[in-house]
Amino acid sequence: MLPLLTEPEKQAHASFIALMQALSYPGRPQRLPAAGQPAFVAIGEALVDLETSYHAPDPELAAAIARTGGRQRPVHEAHYQFYPQLHPAELDSLARAPVGSYLYPDESATLVLGCTLGSGQRLRLSGPGINGAVDVQVGGLPEAFWSLRAETVRYPLGWDIFLVAGDQVLGLPRTTVVEQL
Amino acid sequence: MPSLAQLAQPNQDYSYGFLDAFAKRELRRRMLKAIALPGYQVPYASRELPIARGWGTGGLQVTLSLAGPNDTVKVIDQGADDSVNAANLRRFISRMTGVATTTDTNAASLIQSRHRIPEERLNEGQVLVLQVPDPEPLRGVQPDISRARQMHADADYALMWLGLYEQLVRYGRFVQGASYPVIVHQRYLMSPSPIPRWDTPSLHQAAHLTLLSAGREKRLYAVPPYTDVYPIEFADVYFQVEDQSGRVCMITGAGNKFMDELPQTDGTSLYRISDTGYIEKLVKQQRGEAAHVGETYYDEAGQFYHAGFLKSTQGNSARSADFSPRVGQDAD
Numbered sequence: 001m002l003p004l005l006t007e008p009e010k011q012a013h014a015s016f017i018a019l020m021q022a023l024s025y026p027g028r029p030q031r032l033p034a035a036g037q038p039a040f041v042a043i044g045e046a047l048v049d050l051e052t053s054y055h056a057p058d059p060e061l062a063a064a065i066a067r068t069g070g071r072q073r074p075v076h077e078a079h080y081q082f083y084p085q086l087h088p089a090e091l092d093s094l095a096r097a098p099v100g101s102y103l104y105p106d107e108s109a110t111l112v113l114g115c116t117l118g119s120g121q122r123l124r125l126s127g128p129g130i131n132g133a134v135d136v137q138v139g140g141l142p143e144a145f146w147s148l149r150a151e152t153v154r155y156p157l158g159w160d161i162f163l164v165a166g167d168q169v170l171g172l173p174r175t176t177v178v179e180q181l
Numbered sequence: 182m183p184s185l186a187q188l189a190q191p192n193q194d195y196s197y198g199f200l201d202a203f204a205k206r207e208l209r210r211r212m213l214k215a216i217a218l219p220g221y222q223v224p225y226a227s228r229e230l231p232i233a234r235g236w237g238t239g240g241l242q243v244t245l246s247l248a249g250p251n252d253t254v255k256v257i258d259q260g261a262d263d264s265v266n267a268a269n270l271r272r273f274i275s276r277m278t279g280v281a282t283t284t285d286t287n288a289a290s291l292i293q294s295r296h297r298i299p300e301e302r303l304n305e306g307q308v309l310v311l312q313v314p315d316p317e318p319l320r321g322v323q324p325d326i327s328r329a330r331q332m333h334a335d336a337d338y339a340l341m342w343l344g345l346y347e348q349l350v351r352y353g354r355f356v357q358g359a360s361y362p363v364i365v366h367q368r369y370l371m372s373p374s375p376i377p378r379w380d381t382p383s384l385h386q387a388a389h390l391t392l393l394s395a396g397r398e399k400r401l402y403a404v405p406p407y408t409d410v411y412p413i414e415f416a417d418v419y420f421q422v423e424d425q426s427g428r429v430c431m432i433t434g435a436g437n438k439f440m441d442e443l444p445q446t447d448g449t450s451l452y453r454i455s456d457t458g459y460i461e462k463l464v465k466q467q468r469g470e471a472a473h474v475g476e477t478y479y480d481e482a483g484q485f486y487h488a489g490f491l492k493s494t495q496g497n498s499a500r501s502a503d504f505s506p507r508v509g510q511d512a513d
Contacts, residue, residue, distance in 0.1 A: 004193055005279075012206070023405075047209065
């Protein structure tokens with residue numbers, strides 16, 4: 001008999017496939033199985049468990065992700081970080097989020113950031129997963145975020161970013177070169 | 182407050198996709214990191230499966246954590262859909278996830294392969310999962326895995342170039358056949374798994390995502406779509422694929438595809454295209470049945486679809502002659 005695909009597993013699978021395609025084709029929005037705050041929880045449930053650490057300044061979101069069994073850790077330690085609304089004041093602490101080491105560049109932070117797509121800062125993306133270059137518009141992030149990212153990414157070190165707007169997710173792996181237009 | 186009966190799952194023999202939720206989540210996390218770090222080997226906890234390690238458990242774990250009920254899966258072993266290993270893996274994946282199965286490269290959303298990339302070009306959104314016996318391209322020059330990791334950290338691949346040079350002075354050409362080492366995204370040296378050299382260029386600026394996973398060695402890595410993948414070569418002596426010219430498939434009559442050689446009792450050889458899914462389509466087409474044969478990586482004339490990626494050997498034949506071994510004579 002075929003094993004049952006339970007509802008939580010189905011959602012985790014859908015979230016993961018969206019994240020994987022988003023990271024494989026940066027600049028192309030993918031659809032998550034939930035929208036708004038539940039989209040952040042869905043990503044948390046797909047990736048975080050008691051083997052990983054997370055950080056979420058929003059207490060409600062932090063409580064929802066805590067149910068996965070993940071360990072809440074400060075910004076400079078957490079491997080999965082969730083910011084439905086990233087405030088300019090948070091950038092100083094975000095700058096210390098782990099970027100991995102040359103021996104283990106995979107031990108770096110994955111940032112899940114709330115934003116708006118289709119309005120705001122115009123960006124030109126290029127790099128692996130992009131055939132040539134692609135233009136996107138991302139709003140709702142502090143202006144200094146992009147310069148912070150540019151300073152932080154020293155390939156192979158750096159953050160991998162998921163930009164969430166509604167039920168859409170845009171992947172921004174550390175390999176992506178972001179040019180502000 | 183929900184009751185316990187509402188919270189509990191119905192009793193069943195296996196989890197969906199055989200692996201438990203923890204295992205799948207871990208694999209998924211590692212896959213995302215692998216995609217963000219093209220060619221870097223991400224360690225993971227390889228789980229027990231009902232097949233022995235070394236029989237494709239790495240690829241199988243990746244496939245099981247990727248597959249959903251709407252997927253269509255193709256499994257090949259050295260190009261063949263019908264080999265024992267491929268058939269068993271395909272049946273297991275289908276029983277554990279309910280995916281549809283196919284032998285048609287273009288119809289599959291997920292392709293698990295042992296040591297071949299299909300002849301037909303994969304498209305955007307398709308995922309190729311390659312089974313990997315030995316993920317470490319440096320093993321031949323550095324058996325200590327800790328030191329090899331340090332070499333990757335430093336991008337210190339000098340020993341590989343030395344090895345390549347030694348091959349030239351000893352044998353007059355690069356002798357590495359399968360798993361020809363490549364540099365991915367100008368950074369990491371990667372073993373493309375033991376695919377023939379013929380398949381290595383197919384990874385370069387491909388439209389599809391490739392995931393490579395070694396179950397026994399507990400490492401997985403990825404080549405994202407549209408990523409540079411260059412075989413290591415010298416500025417004046419080039420990487421070359423296996424020469425298939427003059428070989429004609431005994432079933433379809435096609436040429437310039439990767440062939441299996443079938444030695445005959447009289448000492449001659451017959452050839453057959455190694456990709457059985459592709460043969461199937463060509464045969465259908467020749468019978469006049471409806472079959473959509475996709476674009477191939479190499480055209481009828483044997484030209485690779487990224488013009489200029491495989492450099493012509495014409496210009497450097499004189500140069501490579503300088504490297505031919507001097508048999509039975511001293512240096513002048």
